[in-house]
Amino acid sequence: EIGEREILEVSVLGNNVIVKGKDFEKEFLFDEYVNDLCKTCKIRKPPLVSKFPDLYVGECEEYSDIVDDFTDIEEFDSKTPEEKWEYITDALSVCTRCYACREACPMCYCSLCFVDQNKPIWFGKTTDLPDIIVYHLIRAMHMAGRCVACGACSLVCPMGIDLNLINRKLEKIVKERFGFTSGLDPDTLPPMVDFKMEDAEEFMLEED
Ligand code: SF4
Ligand code: SF4
Ligand code: SF4
Incomplete structure (x- = not known):
């Protein structure tokens, strides 16, 4: 909707995102555009x-x-x-x-x-x-x-x-x-880059 026009200002007001440029101002619904x-x-x-x-x-x-x-x-x-x-x-x-x-x-x-x-x-x-x-x-x-x-x-x-x-x-x-x-927590390693002998391993299947 804005095309190649330059955006100069973006603000959020309630449920609207307001986008302003040199000759335009547009409102978009926040819920429809937010990640x-x-x-x-x-x-x-x-x-x-x-x-x-x-x-x-x-x-x-x-x-x-x-x-x-x-x-x-x-x-x-x-x-x-x-x-x-x-x-x-x-x-x-x-x-x-x-x-x-x-x-x-x-x-x-x-x-x-x-x-x-x-x-x-x-x-x-x-x-x-x-x-x-x-x-x-x-x-x-x-x-x-x-x-x-x-x-x-x-x-x-x-x-x-x-x-x-x-x-x-x-x-x-x-x-x-x-x-x-x-x-x-920067002091705790993520689980997949850490290993402990007592880690649960119920997913390991033993051969008969
Ligand atoms: S996989 Fe990477 S880009 Fe995707 S959500 Fe997670 S941190 Fe963000
Ligand atoms: S590699 Fe990633 S970004 Fe590219 S098509 Fe596949 S899922 Fe999408
Ligand atoms: S190896 Fe590739 S997919 Fe895996 S974390 Fe590194 S950059 Fe991402």
Whole structure:
């Protein structure tokens, strides 16, 4: 609606986003344009104030725990494993492996991403479904306990894939199994980069 006109000022008033330029002023409904994850976000002010007193601006807050009922993924969670697999594979089948999601992600800062490695080659370079799934599975493992649910990956996906669903599901699993929320405690390693001998491993199956 704004086209190539230059935006000079943006403000939020109630449920409206007001955008002003040289010769125009437009109002947009906040709910229709805001990132979906902003609607479910429970950490609306910068945390860790006491640990990094010189590194923040504006209003901050200390959080001891985050109460999140994950109602936004309730419908997905109510599906059977088979239905979930069908839903996810169907959603990801249009992925072109452009890697815009990785490029936009603040947690994807590896100097050499696994998708660009050729020694070893972790998986094929095609857009066949198995290769697409492997990309998203491995990236999801890298994000578990590190994703801060900023929503950037979903926002930039040219194919409109709802990556938020995967990220929120990861967040929920990490919270339920390890009581960990990403970004709240710089002194505790995220579960997937830490290992303890007493870690629960009921998912390991023993051979008969
Ligand atoms: S941005 Fe979308 S299309 Fe591109 S790799 Fe990520 S999920 Fe696939
Ligand atoms: S939502 Fe998570 S995976 Fe997506 S860009 Fe943000 S930090 Fe990265
Ligand atoms: S997908 Fe994994 S390996 Fe690639 S940049 Fe992100 S965290 Fe690093």
